[in-house]
Amino acid sequence: MAEGSKRVLIVDDAGLVRRFHRDALGQGGFDVAEALNGVEAMEKVLAEPFDLLVVDVNMPQMDGISFLKALRRQEGPTGAVPVLIVSTEAGPQDVEAARAVGANFYLVKPVRPEVLVEHAALMCGGVR
C-alpha cells in the first residue's frame, strides 16, 4: 500500500466476495478494510474516515439499504462519503431503491476486478 492511498471499506457478508474485492482493490493501489454487515460498517465509518464504501445489499443484521439510510443521516464528511453498491439484485427497482437512499453508483455482481478498480478510482476523484 502506497502512503496516502485512498481508503476503501468493503461491506459484504460473503467471505469470498470480500477476499476477491480486497485483492482487486489492493492490487489497484487502494488501502482496504472490511466489514461483514451494516452494523459493523457503521462502527467503522464512525471510528475512522474512508474515501469510498463498497456495499452489498443483502446482509444479515443490517442490510445495505438500511445501512445507507443510517449513513446519510450522519453529519459532515462521514455522511457524505461516496458509496458504490455491488449487489446480486439486478432489477431497476433495486437500483432505484439504492439511489433513493443515497447510493452514488450501482454494479451488479459478479464484478470483474478491473471494473471494480476503475469505478473505485473514479469515485475517489480519479486518484488512488
Added chain:
Amino acid sequence: MPLIRKPPSGSLVPPPAPFDAAALSDGSSDVRWAAVRVAASRPDAVALLGGALARERDPRVREAIFSGLARIATEESAGIIVPYLRSEDASLRTGALDALHVMPAATAAYLPALVTDKDPDVRLLSCELARAQPAATANRLLCAVLDTDPEKNVCAAALDVLAETGGPEILASLNRCAQRFQDDPFLAFSIDVVRQQIGTQPASARE
C-alpha cells in the same frame, strides 16, 4: 437490526401468558410490540403473528415478530417467514433470513425447494440458509447447486458456504462448476480458494 438469539434448548417452558390478540393490530406501535412479545411465548399464536407480520409497517414491531416466530421455531413458524425471502424490501428479506438462520431444524424441510426455486434471488438467499444446516446436508444441497444452477451468483453463494462446510466429497462438483463458468474470474477465484481450503483444513474442522 439486532441479532436474533437462538432459542434456549432444554429449558423449562413456562405456561402460556394470556394475551390480547386484538392488540397485535390495534393501538400504538408500543402496544403492538408488547403484544408481539407476549404472543411469541405461545406456539399457538403462529397464525396470529403471521397475520400481524403481513399488516405491520413499523420496523421495530416487524423485527419483534420475526424474533417471536424464530423463538417458536416450528415448521409452521418457518413457513410463515419463508415467503418474505421474496420481498422487494431488503429489510424484510434480511429479517426473514436472520430468523430462518436461527431455526435450522424448522427450516430444513423447506430448503430442497428453496435452493431450486424459480427465482434466482430466492435460491441465492437459500444457499446462505444452508450454512446453518449440518455440514453433510449443506454439502449435498449446495453441490447440486454447483452442478446445475445456471446463475453465477447463486453458485457463488453456494461456494461461500462450501468454503466453510465442504470436504473432499465436494471436489467433483467444484470441478464441474469451474467447467461450466470458465469465463468468470470471480467464480474461478472462489473455486480455487475453496479447493485450497479443502486441501489445508483438518477434517475435524468441517464436522
